[in-house]
Amino acid sequence: MNSVNWLIRMLLVFFLPYFSFSADTITLDNSIQDNNDQVIVSAGNIFALGFFSPGSSTNRYVGIWYYQIPVKTVVWVANRDNPINDSSGILRIDAGGNLALFQGNQTLPVWSTNISIAGSGSTFAQILDSGNLVFIQKNNGNAVLWQSFGYPTNTWLSYMKVGFNLRTGLNQAYTSWKSSDDPGVGNISFRMNPGVSPQLVLYKGSIPVWRSGTWTGKMWSGLPEMSRNFLINVSFVDTDDELSFSSDWKDSSLIARYVTNETGVTQRILWNNASQSWIISYSIPNDQCDFYGHCGPNGYCNPYLAQESRRDAGMLH
Template identity: 55%
Template structure:
């Protein structure tokens, strides 16, 4: 065996059996010191002391026990490291888990700090889920759990979100660096306002959104639609708003992490290659960054040959110069004269998008999509709407927008449909460009076709009347009395729609008024057939009208 692998396996066995500490509980009579660990019942997770990266500081944490590459999933004293290997974890006289550095008579470095009414048989147990639970021995009354205070990692069966009754808010926060698990600059939490959504924050600023919950997944995480091993549970009621995922196969190890660079990543463990496989990650492209194209815009990363930012229907760039220099941060504003409270208004569908930030929406879960449209168009302040849950054909719930539309982006095979309110002129424009729904397109095409047919009928009637007038003019005696100068008998220039020809041209066209070209005669004189090839000086475009007068 390779010496390096032999050493790693030896260290693993040492961790499994050192000090015979393979138990999964800590009691008032059983503490652990630096160098000792406890294991969950199925030996999936371990709890003990560690030093991250190149740091010499010591932390109490939980990691995967059977993975040689130590992967930390929880840290107790992340902002209060211990110097040296003097750490002790125990249960004190008040029934709390406490972490001391050195002498236990000093103030603890970290504590669960909960009120324990009964001090009998308080125990802390590490579960195979990776959850460290403090409870009364033999009781289901849980006093405290590490899942309520996550660090940078979300595990299966862990909830993220807000307990509306207690105010407890569970969220992830990044490490400061690979060598420092202290609270970093990025956090991943549910925003409970409007229609709840998960967001990644850089400090207090939104950095990325998952989009709203569609009924089965987050609209801004397309990979969730093809996740074969996980089920998701989203809860939004008067008691809590939370998200939890479970893995259908308990042998699969999976985790969601916010790293120190501001990346949101989902990993699964590949047992064949012994490494973590990244299933999906966020902030892969410019359109992932929150509001990259500014308000009232849509970011489309698939427009590789042009600017990824476009204005939503009815909007135009707020700063055209910067926009056309490919700086979309200023966003878009309503087109000049684009009122949204007129007759004959409608909506233009923007398909397959992460719908705008839902933290500012008005929510009515009793309406379907059709009812949602009626509600929006009847309120002058409503500028867009969408379904809350879009997994059904008619949609469930109604989200309406009444201000700027923030952070919209396009997907090829995911997202939801957003409907933006516009006036009749904008409706016609988007019908021409093919961006309206089928019913609206059919209505506009039918009305346009009727208008075109009426116009054609009017033109045809005018043309036939013109031809009749022209024939009458040519068959009148005045036609033969036209002088070479184009003037009538009174010396005034004629105003006719037909071209005038001198006598020599007509004589040539009739072969000098040959008897062979004579067609007959009537009350106005003789009528002759014109030989077309002889009218060499005649423009053929004008000749089309004359042909029906001289030829039979």
Template identity: 40%
Template sequence: MEKSIKDVAFLLLLSFLLSILKSSTAIDIITTTQILRDGSTLVSSGGTFELGFFSPGNSKNRYVGIWYKKVPNSAVLWVFNREIPLISTSGMLKVIEPGHLVLMNDTKNVVCTSNTSRIAQTPIVQLLESGNLVLKEANDDNAENFLWQSFDHLSDTYLPGTNFGRNSATGVENPLSSWTSNEDPAPGDIICYLDPTGYPQAFIKRGAVTIYRMGPWNGFRFSGAPNVSPTFTNKLFMNKSTSYYREDSIDKSVISRATLNQSGVIQRWVWVDQTRGWVIFLTLPTDNCDTYKLCGAYGTCYIGNSPACGCLSRFVPKDTESWIKGDWSNGCIRRTPLNCQKGDVFLKYSNIKLPDSQYSTFNESMTLGECKVECLKDCSCTAYAQLDINRKSGCLFWFRDLIDIRAMSSAGQDIYIRMASSELGSHRGSSNKHLDLPLFDLTTISNATNRFSIDNKLGEGGFGPVYKVKVHKDGMLEEGQDIAVKRLSKTSMQGIDEFKNEVICIAKLQHRNLVRLLGCCIQGEEKMLIYEYMPNKSLDLIIFDQTKSRLLDWHKRLHIVNGIARGLMYLHQDSRLRIIHRDLKASNILLDANMNPKISDFGIARSFGGNEIEDKTNRVVGT
């Protein structure tokens, strides 16, 4: 028994010593006198990456690849012989003079080679701690002198430190390409590449069809894409011969990769030691609004709307019939044609993903004011935006129809679009001239809502959030009176036109069954409407609640229905203008303290002359 225990102890010690020996003899270099055979591996100096032979999935074919050594069952990050597999386990990887990395089969025929044109006196191959496999002159660590490197020949994975783009001087073009299948790493039909045409932006294509566009670089990120992780620095490098994007790790302990899968989706993965698993940090495209030019020229996509596509403000569908049927491919046109000779203007549109910049030019030193002057000189210049929002400098100019625009809930940008000068007043539509409406001070409202605190928020609609405010002293309303403030959201698809429309429609209307507009606030980018406060909120919150709906007996229900009918009768027949609400629903019926109904939300209402009885709409609206 004692001898058996000693034998076991000896075997354990021997195993431990062998493991130490094995780790200490791990190599990261192949010289011309060495051969890496199937079954052996290279390991980077810090033990992060490993190169060796593998078979994907259930395939029996053999490939040379790189993976994370410290991650169990790590996905393969790069493949040398993607298109030419080995059919046996007798493959050999070696370096030959004057400087080539070659993969040979069991008959010593070359299956795959680095095809380098430069030569070295003492060539070696080294697996770096960055995951880059490099062919270089021995003892020369200058990256600019590398004869060949795997970072210039991406598979389906991007690692920090990789130059993603194009170098016309060297002829290196470095796109990501999906695997054909999980068992075949050959390039599939999905690619992601950096297009330097106009101003650089990234595209994902399936064959010849573009399925996603990551907008132009803005100094922080690609427009329309989320911010990168704070564990990376990111930058776009450009000169006459080179355009490439690069991320570098700030925290070297973070294990991360970005992959392009066979569905055309880019995912960034981060390894979490605590859970021993990968976590998806971001996914692109994010939703249907990322579909390339889904809404056509001058159409904008907002994922919170149904349908998602709409025309930019002051634009109308080019083909109304198709648009109504859900075919938005023809896009939108200006409702007022341009007239360059008579003078055009530029109107600001905010919080959007910048349009396709393939047909753009740029200037890196101009101010935003100089951008306007320059674009105004050229009648073919359709829009401009600030090039670098980080440095607040430079201009990006567009010269064709603007396509692939989407509304952004955050991280959107401003663009200035060329419009007929007659649209200037429409765009500003915030003036209360001739409306006889009191103007509220922004500071007063901000303080009263505790800077628009969520605690004072009553709800939110397509226009934006609504807040309850108790007026203390304003010179227009009685002290202590409660009011409701509807604040135009920066991400709302209802813009200046809807704001102006609501003011015009109900500013001078007086009826007990219409919500009363008390004033407005227009300061800087802020646009707000001030209403009388309805303590019982909206009808939908009562009738669709099983508990609250019991409070409404048939007498109260009939009272509410009659009130709504009286309000509509006034709008349709008795008011100065015939007004069609176009969005009448339970959520737009507000109830006062006595459960009296009041029709609200006239943002998309239409008005008619006193003797008009019909008209045609030019866009789908309402619920």
């Protein structure tokens, strides 16, 4: 063996332990530090997890965003109501085995998965191509102990759910940011109302703004467009353990998301590769007849007549 080959082998033996982690995981030995601009990226380079500052804010948050889209588009935020005011943040596995966010040398976390971990064995966090951050325990059959899809912020991605885990009481609802500079929990929410006839409802505070109508077995009765060459596959679950609705795009090449935003609407937004921009393709409410209780309990609202009235009013000015 020549000296060059011997040197290469020795270097590999020496440095291999430091490169043994995956680029899409956080382990006990692999953390994310804000002051090093570190991120982890899903296996297919679809989503990244790291630190960011929204809009014109200088506060620091841990979030998930599209990795290859030039316009930074955040789809989930960990510490949305607990920002860090400098670049000392570190996201790591703590002494109890949880995924936790710390500021500087503080001993109490700013944010944590905060779950009880039975038994010993290493845990790790992994960002998936779906945009889901999963927290896994190795010695428990790689069981998923926690996932960001269970704790959504303002963005609904494919395979995410809206509804309830009836065993744990977890309510998976979507809440707007306070503003484009502040991802804290805002005043607009999109959630499922349980009961004999579950419905999806958009709220402003505690006041309903829009509702989907009841589930017919194939679609929501208040969304007739679901019956016309609808773009998504849907799933409605109503069991003793779960009441939920989820969807995914029939065309897997689409980059799309639903966002409940601070202006009071939930929007379907598609990425247009030609213009390198996001395009709003649908909004809820869509017209004035969509607003909850707009015409009273026994009223009739015709959106076409409403459009004509607005047009006629414009012609008079």
